[in-house]
Amino acid sequence: MRQALSRTKARAALMQKLENALRRSSAQGVIFGQTVANVAGISGSDLECLDFLILEGRVTAGRLADVTGLTTGAITGVVDRLEKAGLVRRERDEADRRKVFIAIVPQNVARIGKYYEHMQRAMQQAFDGYTDAELRLLLRFADQGYTTMLAATEQLKSMVGAAGNEPKGKGPSKKPKQAP
Numbered sequence: 001m002r003q004a005l006s007r008t009k010a011r012a013a014l015m016q017k018l019e020n021a022l023r024r025s026s027a028q029g030v031i032f033g034q035t036v037a038n039v040a041g042i043s044g045s046d047l048e049c050l051d052f053l054i055l056e057g058r059v060t061a062g063r064l065a066d067v068t069g070l071t072t073g074a075i076t077g078v079v080d081r082l083e084k085a086g087l088v089r090r091e092r093d094e095a096d097r098r099k100v101f102i103a104i105v106p107q108n109v110a111r112i113g114k115y116y117e118h119m120q121r122a123m124q125q126a127f128d129g130y131t132d133a134e135l136r137l138l139l140r141f142a143d144q145g146y147t148t149m150l151a152a153t154e155q156l157k158s159m160v161g162a163a164g165n166e167p168k169g170k171g172p173s174k175k176p177k178q179a180p
Contacts, residue, residue, distance in 0.1 A: 036115045042085050049078045050087055050109070058091070058103040069153035087112070 030044065037047040052067050053059065061079060065072045079102055082088040086108045093099035127135065 032119070036112060039115065040085070040087075040112050042081060042087070046078050046081050046085075047112075049075070050082055050104070050112075053082075053088060053102060053104050054109065058101045060099065060101055064102060067150075069150050069157075 033047055034044040037044045040047065042050075049064065049068055049070070052064060056063065056067060059067075061072055061075045064070075064079075065075045068075070070078070079088060079090070083090065086105055088102050088104055091101045091103050093101060130138065
């Protein structure tokens, strides 16, 4: 019985260390992204949406809303600002002119990409130290983390909306204000 308690405490301590490490990594990622966004002249959330566009490829505003957890109204504002910054463009579907896709402007996005090169090299070096099995575990963890965060975003929007206290200023369920 005592050994089981020790194991439970050890697991709880390990899980706390993991949570702390993830929080540090996430917070530093936000700070890094905001620094890049500042240099690019866009908001941090707009930069994150741009990253989703880079990952997803040419998509509709509805798809971008789905993968980010933002409303389509918020996505419209994001796309407007990214288009104004020259980072994306709207393209009409050849088969259905009512359908509009959002596509990145590769040469302009590449200017932002240079700020990530040193981090990507460092991460590649870190990944080189893992076995294929460990990389698959990390991939599963990252995929589950994304799915969990997307669901948590939806739950938060429901909680905030149900309580009748929408967040002031920018938030996932409001159209962000444009900078002056």
